[in-house]
Amino acid sequence: MKNNSKRHCLSTMIRQQNIRIIYLVTLILLVLFIVLPIVNVLGLTFFGVGFSENFKELNNDLLSLLFKSSLLALSVAFFSTISGVILGFILYKTNVKYRNFFKLLILIPLFISPYILAIAWKDLSFFVFNSIEYDIYKKYSYFAIILVHSTIYIPLSILIIGSSMTNISKQLEESALLMTDFPNVFFKILIPLIKPAILSSFVLIFIFSISEFSVPSYFGIRVYTTEIFTQFSAFYNHGLAVLQSVLLIVLCMILLLSEKKHISESTFLSVGTKGKEAKIYDSNRLNIIGFWIMITVVFIMICLPVIVLILHSFVDGLDEFVKAFNLLLPSFGNSILLALLGAVCTVVIGFVAAYYSVRYNQNTIDRILLFTFAIPSIILGIALIKFYNKPYLNFIYSGLGIIILGYIGKYSFISAKIIRNSLKQIPKSMEDAAKIQGVGYIKRILKIVIPLIFPAIYAAFIINFLFCLGDLGTTIMVYPPGTEIMPIKVFTIMANAPDSLTSSMALIVFIFTILLISILFYTFKKILTEYNVNY
Amino acid sequence: MSIIKLNNITHSYSNAMILNNLFLEFEKNKVTYILGESGSGKTTILRLIAGLEIPQKGSIFINNRIVTKGETIIVQPEKREIGFIFQDLALWPHFTVYENIAFGLKQRGKKHIEETVFEILEFFGLTDYSKKFPHQMSGGQQQMIAIARALVLKPTILLMDEPLASLDVKSKRKILKFISLLMKKYNLTIIYVTHDHREALKYADNIAVINKGILQESGSVEQIKNSKNEFVKYFLEY
Numbered sequence: 001m002k003n004n005s006k007r008h009c010l011s012t013m014i015r016q017q018n019i020r021i022i023y024l025v026t027l028i029l030l031v032l033f034i035v036l037p038i039v040n041v042l043g044l045t046f047f048g049v050g051f052s053e054n055f056k057e058l059n060n061d062l063l064s065l066l067f068k069s070s071l072l073a074l075s076v077a078f079f080s081t082i083s084g085v086i087l088g089f090i091l092y093k094t095n096v097k098y099r100n101f102f103k104l105l106i107l108i109p110l111f112i113s114p115y116i117l118a119i120a121w122k123d124l125s126f127f128v129f130n131s132i133e134y135d136i137y138k139k140y141s142y143f144a145i146i147l148v149h150s151t152i153y154i155p156l157s158i159l160i161i162g163s164s165m166t167n168i169s170k171q172l173e174e175s176a177l178l179m180t181d182f183p184n185v186f187f188k189i190l191i192p193l194i195k196p197a198i199l200s201s202f203v204l205i206f207i208f209s210i211s212e213f214s215v216p217s218y219f220g221i222r223v224y225t226t227e228i229f230t231q232f233s234a235f236y237n238h239g240l241a242v243l244q245s246v247l248l249i250v251l252c253m254i255l256l257l258s259e260k261k262h263i264s265e266s267t268f269l270s271v272g273t274k275g276k277e278a279k280i281y282d283s284n285r286l287n288i289i290g291f292w293i294m295i296t297v298v299f300i301m302i303c304l305p306v307i308v309l310i311l312h313s314f315v316d317g318l319d320e321f322v323k324a325f326n327l328l329l330p331s332f333g334n335s336i337l338l339a340l341l342g343a344v345c346t347v348v349i350g351f352v353a354a355y356y357s358v359r360y361n362q363n364t365i366d367r368i369l370l371f372t373f374a375i376p377s378i379i380l381g382i383a384l385i386k387f388y389n390k391p392y393l394n395f396i397y398s399g400l401g402i403i404i405l406g407y408i409g410k411y412s413f414i415s416a417k418i419i420r421n422s423l424k425q426i427p428k429s430m431e432d433a434a435k436i437q438g439v440g441y442i443k444r445i446l447k448i449v450i451p452l453i454f455p456a457i458y459a460a461f462i463i464n465f466l467f468c469l470g471d472l473g474t475t476i477m478v479y480p481p482g483t484e485i486m487p488i489k490v491f492t493i494m495a496n497a498p499d500s501l502t503s504s505m506a507l508i509v510f511i512f513t514i515l516l517i518s519i520l521f522y523t524f525k526k527i528l529t530e531y532n533v534n535y
Numbered sequence: 536m537s538i539i540k541l542n543n544i545t546h547s548y549s550n551a552m553i554l555n556n557l558f559l560e561f562e563k564n565k566v567t568y569i570l571g572e573s574g575s576g577k578t579t580i581l582r583l584i585a586g587l588e589i590p591q592k593g594s595i596f597i598n599n600r601i602v603t604k605g606e607t608i609i610v611q612p613e614k615r616e617i618g619f620i621f622q623d624l625a626l627w628p629h630f631t632v633y634e635n636i637a638f639g640l641k642q643r644g645k646k647h648i649e650e651t652v653f654e655i656l657e658f659f660g661l662t663d664y665s666k667k668f669p670h671q672m673s674g675g676q677q678q679m680i681a682i683a684r685a686l687v688l689k690p691t692i693l694l695m696d697e698p699l700a701s702l703d704v705k706s707k708r709k710i711l712k713f714i715s716l717l718m719k720k721y722n723l724t725i726i727y728v729t730h731d732h733r734e735a736l737k738y739a740d741n742i743a744v745i746n747k748g749i750l751q752e753s754g755s756v757e758q759i760k761n762s763k764n765e766f767v768k769y770f771l772e773y
Contacts, residue, residue, distance in 0.1 A: 427621075427623050427625060429621040429622070429623055429624075429625035430625050430627060432582075432585075432587050432619070432621065432625065433619065433621060433625040433627075433684075434627075434638070434639075434642075435587065435612050435613065436585060436587075436612045436613060436617060436618070436619050437613060437638065437639030437642060437643075437684075437688060438613030438614075438639060438642050438643050438688075439613075439638070439639070439642045440642075443642065447638075448627060451629045452627075452628070452629060
């Protein structure tokens with residue numbers, strides 16, 4: 001009897017260890033492959049040779065550059081978040097015609113590499129001013145950065161704010177509507193209720209914008225990230241580049257930590273869950289105004305850049321377009337393969353982080369992912385290069401592995417967020433019921449948990465696939481020489497190539513991305529339909 | 536004769552004490568209702584018996600065998616011969632009625648699964664619904680599937696966590712009568728959690744009244760009715 005009980009105790013311990021082992025293995029791999037390189041590069045910078053010389057370089061000029069970049073990022077965050085509130089309301093709280101179509105359409109800029117839109121807007125200025133005079137160009141470039149960045153980040157703001165709006169029980173608004181008029185309900189009830197989402201959107205967009213360098217670089221404007229990039233790639237002064245980056249990391253971390261609670265709880269995207277019944281403001285006037293606002297926004301954000309790219313691509317005939325296609329052709333396969341691997345890895349890690357956070361309150365991986373997400377891509381890239389550029393780690397450094405690690409560091413947080421939101425909607429009793437019936441831990445995950453949250457897993461896969469496909473920030477730092485990758489090909493060629501060739505390449509990348517988005521969203525819609533039928 | 540014994544159980548979530556030095560026994564082949572207000576620890580008792588929660592202190596015996604000792608689960612939930620009907624029923628929405636019932640049998644490597652499933656479906660009058668998904672059925676039918684799913688594994692103890700709370704009075708009455716039939720057919724011991732004292736007084740053999748994690752009184756329906764305990768008197772009057 002006593003022996004029996006000992007055996008039972010042992011088997012229980014093994015079981016509990018099995019549960020923890022997946023988490024521990026993921027945690028250890030994440031720390032070894034991503035956190036360690038970051039810590040290593042910071043250590044080398046602060047305790048390595050040349051620190052005092054580099055430290056002197058952190059002068060007023062650099063600080064004023066950081067201030068200028070912050071102002072730019074603030075403008076983008078402000079404009080994008082305000083737009084996110086307005087457009088989020090139209091898309092999620094009114095019955096505007098074709099709203100589901102608009103919801104999908106408005107996401108496109110988020111998945112297009114920022115430099116594509118930068119090329120389009122530069123082309124537009126070419127048409128407007130007929131030639132690109134340096135003074136005019138310079139004068140409008142700041143505005144252009146804000147415009148391009150806002151175009152990219154408004155969809156993110158809509159996603160965060162819109163899903164927060166749908167999570168507000170309609171009774172809260174209806175009870176207020178019995179007492180006061182709509183503007184009061186909007187400003188005094190709805191806006192305060194979605195304040196966490198508004199703050200999250202603002203902080204995240206600020207961080208994204210201040211970390212992005214391809215657009216300022218394309219417009220030839222010196223900002224903080226282009227300075228880091230110059231130090232790294234032109235002067236090979238890695239120590240100074242990292243030291244400069246530290247200021248940026250500190251700024252981003254302060255902002256993230258101040259809003260940590262809101263950011264970790266904001267929904268981002270709710271997939272496949274019914275949630276609370278949201279209030280829909282179904283008035284004819286509102287629907288008509290909303291419809292025309294959406295038409296205008298879609299025209300400015302998507303149609304206009306595409307039209308301009310098309311016109312500019314064919315300004316010298318078909319030749320440049322064909323040339324661009326031939327240049328890009330070898331990179332299509334590589335880009336898809338990398339994006340696929342990146343999406344799979346980020347979804348797996350995101351699932352582990354989300355599952356253990358929701359079910360076992362284990363948040364270490366979650367925190368690590370938030371940290372690596374907050375670190376500007378350029379710094380993550382430097383960290384990975386510095387760490388893996390060793391003979392015995394060459395198999396990672398010279399292959400696709402280093403790019404995948406960059407994707408994992410950058411995008412796993414997003415998949416963890418999406419999966420976490422969905423997991424939180426699945427009652428624990430679903431798993432408990434299986435446990436009582438003797439279903440083992442792995443089988444419970446495979447047969448109960450994953451099927452129940454599959455739409456969210458697939459959504460996370462699509463989103464991260466598209467992010468990886470268009471990623472420039474990390475990829476440009478770490479890609480092994482000779483590897484043909486779509487965004488790199490365009491970015492490296494655009495400085496020296498004729499404008500029509502650059503536009504053609506941008507147009508081809510755009511069409512290619514749209515094609516992939518259409519395929520992925522079509523399959524996603526089919527999955528959602530199937531799940532709605534089954535539920 | 537008692538089939539389940541909770542011995543000096545203390546359990547808390549974070550810093551909130553849920554159960555405090557609880558001693559409680561459940562008689563074999565009887566229906567015992569656990570009565571108490573929301574948050575009094577009723578559901579936790581069921582989860583502890585099932586092995587879904589680990590107490591901070593105390594031990595749990597089922598059929599004179601120790602199943603939980605302190606913070607160690609000695610007998611895993613699936614080996615306790617227990618059926619559990621959750622408050623939200625926990626029917627797997629991506630499985631059909633048939634798959635919901637067959638799932639546990641498959642995991643345990645049982646033979647003649649199809650026969651066994653249809654036998655129980657027939658008993659519950661649900662044969663025609665085998666290919667339907669839970670959301671395509673009424674609330675009452677969903678309760679039946681949950682009960683069938685729990686009973687198909689032939690448990691000796693059935694734990695019910697207010698599964699009928701969302702039903703109308705008529706359906707509730709029908710299912711409760713059905714449960715007492717099942718009890719005889721399957722030789723079951725039933726532990727039923729509710730805050731509805733009228734239902735408890737009508738259908739229970741024994742009742743245990745809990746308040747803020749402390750057992751106030753337990754015994755037969757008559758004993759509870761005549762209890763001198765202030766809380767029990769207040770709770771039954773309410």
